[in-house]
Amino acid sequence: MPLVSLGIRLSKAIRSGQYLLALAAAQLRFQAQQGLFEQSKPIWVDIGGGTGYNIEAMHAYLDVPNFFSAVFLVDLSPSLCDVARKRFQRLGWHVKVICEDARTFRLADHLEKLADARSTTTDVTEYHSADTNAVHRADLITMSYSLSMIPDYYNVVDSLVRLLAPFGVLGAVDFYVQSIVETTGRNYIGGSFNRHVNWLSRVFWRTWFDCDRVGLEGARRDYLEYRFGTKKILDQRNYRLGGIPYYIFLGCHCQRPFKRTQELLDSVDASCTESPQVIPANGHELVLPLLPEPAIPVETRSKAYKSAIVNLSSNLPLPSTFYQNHQARIHYDEHLKKHTQFNLDYLYAFTWEDPRVDQRLLQIEDNDTILCLTSGGDNLLEYLVTAHPRRIHAVDLNPNQNHLLELKIAAFQALPYADVWKMFGEGHHPDFRKLLVNKLSPHMSSQAFQFWMKNIDRFNSSTGFYDYGGSGHAIRLVRVLARLTGLKQEIQKLCNSRTRNEQREVWSNIRPMILSRTLHWALVGTEWFLWKAAGVPPPQRQLIIRDALDRPSEDPSKHKRLSDATGEAMWDYIVNALDPVAQNSLLSEENYHYLLTLTGRYTRRCHPVYLSPKAHTKLSQPQAFSDLRIHTDELSDIIQRFKPATLTIAIIMDSMDWFDPSSTAGSTQVQALNRALQLRGRVLLRSAGLKPWYVSEFETHGFSTRRVAARLPGMCVDRVNMYASTWIMTKVEEIP
Numbered sequence: 001m002p003l004v005s006l007g008i009r010l011s012k013a014i015r016s017g018q019y020l021l022a023l024a025a026a027q028l029r030f031q032a033q034q035g036l037f038e039q040s041k042p043i044w045v046d047i048g049g050g051t052g053y054n055i056e057a058m059h060a061y062l063d064v065p066n067f068f069s070a071v072f073l074v075d076l077s078p079s080l081c082d083v084a085r086k087r088f089q090r091l092g093w094h095v096k097v098i099c100e101d102a103r104t105f106r107l108a109d110h111l112e113k114l115a116d117a118r119s120t121t122t123d124v125t126e127y128h129s130a131d132t133n134a135v136h137r138a139d140l141i142t143m144s145y146s147l148s149m150i151p152d153y154y155n156v157v158d159s160l161v162r163l164l165a166p167f168g169v170l171g172a173v174d175f176y177v178q179s180i181v182e183t184t185g186r187n188y189i190g191g192s193f194n195r196h197v198n199w200l201s202r203v204f205w206r207t208w209f210d211c212d213r214v215g216l217e218g219a220r221r222d223y224l225e226y227r228f229g230t231k232k233i234l235d236q237r238n239y240r241l242g243g244i245p246y247y248i249f250l251g252c253h254c255q256r257p258f259k260r261t262q263e264l265l266d267s268v269d270a271s272c273t274e275s276p277q278v279i280p281a282n283g284h285e286l287v288l289p290l291l292p293e294p295a296i297p298v299e300t301r302s303k304a305y306k307s308a309i310v311n312l313s314s315n316l317p318l319p320s321t322f323y324q325n326h327q328a329r330i331h332y333d334e335h336l337k338k339h340t341q342f343n344l345d346y347l348y349a350f351t352w353e354d355p356r357v358d359q360r361l362l363q364i365e366d367n368d369t370i371l372c373l374t375s376g377g378d379n380l381l382e383y384l385v386t387a388h389p390r391r392i393h394a395v396d397l398n399p400n401q402n403h404l405l406e407l408k409i410a411a412f413q414a415l416p417y418a419d420v421w422k423m424f425g426e427g428h429h430p431d432f433r434k435l436l437v438n439k440l441s442p443h444m445s446s447q448a449f450q451f452w453m454k455n456i457d458r459f460n461s462s463t464g465f466y467d468y469g470g471s472g473h474a475i476r477l478v479r480v481l482a483r484l485t486g487l488k489q490e491i492q493k494l495c496n497s498r499t500r501n502e503q504r505e506v507w508s509n510i511r512p513m514i515l516s517r518t519l520h521w522a523l524v525g526t527e528w529f530l531w532k533a534a535g536v537p538p539p540q541r542q543l544i545i546r547d548a549l550d551r552p553s554e555d556p557s558k559h560k561r562l563s564d565a566t567g568e569a570m571w572d573y574i575v576n577a578l579d580p581v582a583q584n585s586l587l588s589e590e591n592y593h594y595l596l597t598l599t600g601r602y603t604r605r606c607h608p609v610y611l612s613p614k615a616h617t618k619l620s621q622p623q624a625f626s627d628l629r630i631h632t633d634e635l636s637d638i639i640q641r642f643k644p645a646t647l648t649i650a651i652i653m654d655s656m657d658w659f660d661p662s663s664t665a666g667s668t669q670v671q672a673l674n675r676a677l678q679l680r681g682r683v684l685l686r687s688a689g690l691k692p693w694y695v696s697e698f699e700t701h702g703f704s705t706r707r708v709a710a711r712l713p714g715m716c717v718d719r720v721n722m723y724a725s726t727w728i729m730t731k732v733e734e735i736p
Contacts, residue, residue: 048146
């Protein structure tokens, strides 16, 4: 069988062709919702369209005859064009089939009255008033397994740049083989999940396809990514057909006019350094000169700004985040070890701090600018629902935590409440794959989209979404213990108790097993459990041990044993956390943290505020997240790049516990906080220690410190009750 025919059949057999069409359709629907096609309907050109199968298949996602003003199929094969004409004649569609070399195809040669209609489009005349051919461009260009079959692909790709409309979308799907080494140093390719093809596969597939003059060399894809800005990229394998590597590329113009050069530079930098200006999704300038700004110190420039400057000065596309429809996510280098250490997974599927207490302590107001850790994203979503802060900066070193936050944001922006509840309330959604591609993708960065395509089964599994990530270890452990100990029904009773007295009675039956010294000696005291399931790093574990050593005891020998027995200290810590919760906080009505841990899902009666119908109404508004920035870096690095005295609140959870007391990193972060906060600005933090070592660092560097909660034995300080103390540090003076 000739490989050309094989390619056509494969495009039908594997999902890649459908993914391309679905992603392109999703982008066009988003643009239509933004009013881009109010003046005139879009134009679609399918390059190398062959028999017209893709155009017919697009009807599953868009009403092709009515959504587009014109559709063109361009192919060099007369026989394939004849098949396409018969197809469209059968369908009754007015698709123009052009048998022509893609290098010489000009849309103006085939448009008649349509040009006059499009000439009134406001966006076109604004950005291309000097370009008389602007109205003769396509809003969508697709290439399905055709780029690899074109010998002179450089000229074809160059012609597509001229053919694409100012805000047009280019989509391509094709086979490829490439080593990750070939993409080293490229920050504009939108992520490299699964891009690497091993040596044996590269040799085999290149040789196989070369037999029919189909080129799989990486230069074809590289040139496409060089000439267009990357909106989405996806690398996949079809293992049912031998593991053939293929990619899906969704791009746009990488060079778009901007009114002023300085506007671009300022807007790029404002994404990270606390400014109300955000770079629009609809513009970049051609090769930009670097404008000197001696008044702005280099250290206050964001990393995204510096990356943009390097790319623009080298005539390269900007990093992919700048071409997205939403500008909340800030560019980061995914290949750095500090990001790859998390092994492509998040630690927390949900946030393990009580936001109700945060609101009570901080009294967030409309003019507050907040810095907080992303974690599971639950708390910052609640801040957006219950308060109206001027801006929120979400920071996490783990890129996957921010991918999770992006998914939650996209769900609110694109889905009805019923779907949001299924995903994050119940932890299951049978149609998650379809939702991700068809509805969520326009609202996500390329890296986040790749991550969720890789983990697409998390919402379809028998156990559910919350069984994954580091926190999923704890949920699975509870399930295993319940099964092994025969306590499954008792745990269900605990979670369904309607009164505290009923809950206390059930807890008395469960407690001997859950708080068994043997269990905690064998499991809870191990480093694996503390880090993988509970997310407790070694420095934080030492704080717990130190408090246990300092606690008065009638048995002097116990102090000696504790110095070598983490399990004993952790047992005391867990008892002091769980007992008061079981006695004072009703799981079925208000304590959704432990309800989720025990059952793997929320209920309609007990869930985070952000999962209420009222919250969905607010967060589904078009501008609900316009004042959110998502940073992927160390907290201290982000803080140091803020303009001085811009933050009013920093909610840093237990991040200070993670620092080694013998290093200067903790002190550096405290100094950075002093610089970034306004006078009387506040830091809210929690600690596993009653008086952690770094309190003195805050006092030394311009803060007054106040412990607002101390979890002593038998006390319940909040619904989680997992931290020994809560602190508010108030900036009272500037430091040099």
